[in-house]
Amino acid sequence: MIQTETAQQRPAAASDPFLAAFARIEQARDRQPVWPAWIFPLRKAGLARFAELGFPTLQQEDWRFTNVATIAQLPFRPLLAPGEVPPPADLAVKLPLAELTGPRLVFVDGHFAPALSSLGNLPKGVKVASLAAALATDGPLIQQHLEQHVRDNANAFAALNSAYFQDGAFVFVPAGVVVAEPVQLIHLATSKEAGAAVNLRHLLVAEPDSQMTVIESYLAAPDAACFTNVVTELVAASGARVEHCKFQDESAAAFHIAALHATFGRASNVWHHSFALGARLSRNSIRARLEGEGLECVLNGLYLPKGDQLMDHHMVVEHVAPRCASHEYFNGILDDRAKGVFHGRIHVNPGAQKTDAKQTNKNLLLSDEATVDTKPQLEIHADDVKCTHGATIGQMNEESIFYLRVRGIGEDLARRMLMHGFAGEIIDRVQHPVLREALDQIVWARLEENPQIAEGK
């Protein structure tokens, strides 16, 4: 642990690999100026902020339960160019969620792969493109939003992302337009090099009264050891209806750090889902700002760590405007020596009267060695609000199993039913029917692999 702290508190010295990597970005800019001029200062600011912050340590309240020393100790090798061997063209049809139709952008090790992507017929004015490409065509539109929704200055990983992001997706739905089919952003990690770092930046904008469904999926070759660091900025303007689903199933050697920075407008309806299945260590940081009056948002998540996996969800929901509802539901099923971390803070500003905020975190432990640290918090500065929170950690309820058995259901099926039910509570909140069904099958198959269930104890 002591060794860890030393490694983490290292300032960005001149010989620092982070500076060296940045010099490569700077040279590339001079040689081939593909990025608009305003991007570079943004990168420099990110680098400076990262140098100032360093990697987080366990001393910081927001990182008390998640030790990122293993990431800090990796050699930092940002993948600044696409790999030389492209993945097979039929790869996308074999992936999970392949049954979903609609536009898809595929990124391999953080770089857009046009050959694997398809756009289909998009309604007029809708933009679904690689961010790097869109900067050339829609620079001013992107400039209005990019980095504007990242409000967490203390997040070193977001700062690192600002400095090094190479690509990502730009999804833009103009006012009043409905995109019925889900837009899929598929990420494949293939690099086996330790410390290979993928920095992705997504910008998703739903203008007033528009509708969109966006799915971010993170997948990996079985032994890919990438460090993925993604920042998604999501805007749901007034009256917009947005469903945003993140599905993470990277390899057991991967590190996955993700931040969602979201701004919701008046009377918008937003569903965010996080399904965490893979990676050795993953952190989902969610920052939602409820800016317009009378909006409703659901933040919903399921994590299924096993082996030595650590899965962390860290959330701050900020009620700025009155009469907004935010409901958070996070369930975890943990096995082996896995660790779960949940931190949820609901912050109600003085003006946010009639706030209706609810937060629950439920954890099912399948093994004696699995652990959970959960910390639901309320910070209320208004006097006419309805806020509740709660967390549970426990084994499978023997009383429930007995009840099912007394009705003729065998013990094995009883355990499966309870487990499926626990996950099903979360899956049922997914609005898009095909996505819901696909996730249900993936989660069910994953739980079925679990020997604890098969053994019946």
Added chain:
Amino acid sequence: MSLLEIKNLHAGVEGREIIKGLSLTINPGEVHAVMGPNGSGKSTLAAVLAGREGYIITQGSVFYKGADLLDLDPEERAREGLFLAFQYPVEISGVNTTYFLKAALNEVRKHRGQPEVDAIEFLELIKDKIQLLELREDLLKRSVNEGFSGGEKKRAEILQMAVLEPTLAVLDETDSGLDIDALRIVANGVNRLRHPGHSQLVITHYQRLLNYIVPDFVHVLSDGRIVKSGRKELALELESKGYDWLIKGHPGQLQPA
């Protein structure tokens, strides 16, 4: 052949003997009531019959349909037609009521060598039963017992019983916590199931329930033994005289009638 034959049963939990030599025989089509004060062993009897874990049988035997009941797992007992209506039905979050009850019915049907029912057949089959118990159909779409009122939970137990059509139903304090209207609905549901191939063991503290579910036999349980048995009039006698009349007046001397 009798349906259920309990002979000199001794059973307990956590090292404490609660049932101390209980004998009881139920024949097909009969309704028996077991009454007794708190702590007399009523719920232990229900737990032992259903096969709850942690209950140890130290002596005696329980035969059901001529076979040793105690050898069977809880689910095997259920498939053989033994039903327990819980005193405190369990809320099972995330498990849909229809899905659960259809799975339970199909387990029983498989065991009987009958074809399984599909979702449409199941809904057809349950429709009348829901009306009989005056339950709302949308309860079927909810998680098992979750958010049900106390009365709804008890009625849902009887709904399950109506669907599973058991040979022997054990009702464990089904009347507790019910107001008079709910009690009437529950009793009506139970009575509709009464036929020569169906027996009931009604466990209750109060005589009140027996105004609605009229038993063929009444047994008084005290300190783990049946201290008096009689016809339905015994319940009325208990109502007017109280349990003390039996328990204190004749310590340890009463034998089953």
